[in-house]
Amino acid sequence: MQWEVVIGLETHVQLSTHTKIFSAADNGFGGEPNSHACAIDMALPGALPVLNREAVIRAAQFGLAIGAKVAERSVFDRKNYFYPDLPKGYQISQFELPIVLGGKISCLVTPKKKDPYVKVVDLTRAHLEEDAGKSNHGIRPGQTGVDLNRAGTPLIEIVTEPVMRSSDEAVAYARALHALVVWLGITEGNMQNGNFRCDANVSVRPKGEEKLGTRCEIKNLNSFRFLQAAIDYEVERQIELIEDGGTVVQQTRLYDPDKNETRPMRSKEDSMDYRYFPDPDLLPCVLSPEEISGLKANLPELPQQMFERLQKEDGLSEYDAGILTSSRGVAQYYDSLAHQVKDKKAAANWVMGEVSAALNQTEGLTIENAPVSPDTLAAIMGRVADGTINLKGAKKVFTAIWEGEQPDVDALIGKLGLKQISDTGAIEAMVDEVLAKNAAMVEQYRSGKEKAFNALVGQVMKAARGKASPALVNELLHKKLG
Known part of the structure; x- marks a missing residue:
């Protein structure tokens, strides 16, 4: 039954x-x-x-x-x-x-x-x-x-x-x-x-x-x-x-x-x-x-209202909006961050990913007093957006500040040597060298195996010690592979 x-x-x-x-x-x-x-x-x-x-x-x-x-x-x-x-x-x-x-x-x-x-x-x-x-x-x-x-x-x-x-x-x-x-x-x-x-x-x-x-x-x-x-x-x-x-x-x-x-x-x-x-x-x-009307007028934005707003205005999924409105502290942190960056989905990913993980690993800490403030995280995301650092480097800066470094994003990028190589000529030279050393991979890609392209990207990033602009690497590889 x-x-x-x-x-x-x-x-x-x-x-x-x-x-x-x-x-x-x-x-x-x-x-x-x-x-x-x-x-x-x-x-x-x-x-x-x-x-x-x-x-x-x-x-x-x-x-x-x-x-x-x-x-x-x-x-x-x-x-x-x-x-x-x-x-x-x-x-x-x-x-x-x-x-x-x-x-x-x-x-x-x-x-x-x-x-x-x-x-x-x-x-x-x-x-x-x-x-x-x-x-x-x-x-x-x-x-x-x-x-x-x-x-x-x-x-x-x-x-x-x-x-x-x-x-x-x-x-x-x-x-x-x-x-x-x-x-x-x-x-x-x-x-x-x-x-x-x-x-x-x-x-x-x-x-x-x-x-x-x-x-x-x-x-x-x-x-x-x-x-x-x-x-x-x-x-x-x-x-x-x-x-x-x-x-x-x-x-x-x-x-x-x-x-x-x-x-x-x-x-x-x-x-x-x-x-x-x-x-x-x-x-x-x-x-x-009159008392009831006054109380209603003074209510803050409610979780359900914000849940709907994040989907409609920020383009987030139902799942992401649900996670971000699960507590007022998380919602306020995300809102403050999202107002400073263009990529709302990236902002949501940072809050649900790195910020949440760091809080879980730090006993007794709440998001209201997180070492990385929304303003600082917006500055980190800004350096990813303008190509100064890649996502991997951004996470290193985030971790350093969370663990006690001063929240000067540009100074930390220099101190940790994370600035991306955005010089087209320098990256092109690395791409040429990788293609010359990996003829078999090149042949696999040209025969239709897409995974070979990702492997070539990995080889170029390895040669650049992770500092090359991924977008530029992808662009140059596509160009040279025809």
Whole structure:
């Protein structure tokens, strides 16, 4: 039997407000356990919540960026459940009237052994809620510690429709969402610190069946690699269970990266189990049409807009545009470079090639503080364009500056002896010498073997110690070979 996979994601994005969501105090998070817990987090008698305006603004910005409806009136609810990391016994969230409804996110899916394609993921909603604390297991044998530092920190929970059909699509969507919220400055996006966490709802059904299968939710996946591995394992588990005559039980599961498996955590609750009701301590949240219009007018150019612009104006492929808009830092670096050079494709190749490789090999470095700035790289590319150096020489200059040389491109070209030989007479003499010494290659080329021409080019470049202008070498060889 052939099976179809159905995936929906719920993503918790911790907001960069540096305050608790329902407190006016700047409590922060991190540090020693419980060093940033406030009276509200600890559910002390008489402690009342206060809404953080900045969290509302950032949620509205996200909704506008994905083309969703931003509610002029949204309501906060109490979501009741009893865990040690929620001393109140409930979480302040939004249920019936969330701040964001609908919206879409496009992502570039690059599956193995298949052509890349664009997937449009429909979103159901995004709502504001407070984060819970964190349970730390194993500090003492048989005991669990509770850290309330992040309790009350503002989150946007972003929920998709069940429209993804593979782990590749789920990861592509998660990456696109991560890039967008970091691009907008909504979150730091540090997955290791829990700024961006995904819950994957996974089910399977026979191909052609319209009814959804029983879903299992895999909680708190904090890396794209774990997200993909967890979904792949869960899909195989459900298919094997059904084919062996078993039944999938709706439950919440955890992913164990050491064993590469999911395991049961608890039975999966439905909304009725949470006994939602409007929070009596918080008034409805109201945004005027003028406020929403002002936020929309002040949005930066979004990844999708830049993605389309790079294809239309710079002539880049869908793949190249997708890579260059994967993060705001990369996009800004490319844009700054591309505005200074004519060859936009060459600029894209440099950013995706040498710049990306150098960053990957330099721990702790980001593209915002790369040793080779867009201005310096434009100067290097300019010397390739005017024939002063070839591409190989340009890469040597790039590496030298990256490793600490002063970013004086012309001085480095002289210091490293990379200036191309552009004297026609000197190169012609080398071409004549190579042709005289390689009569067999010449005969092969004239008999129709094109590879022989490349070999002759290589011999001339070797004679010139890599400094001859490749364009001039090609021109002279074609001329002399008739």
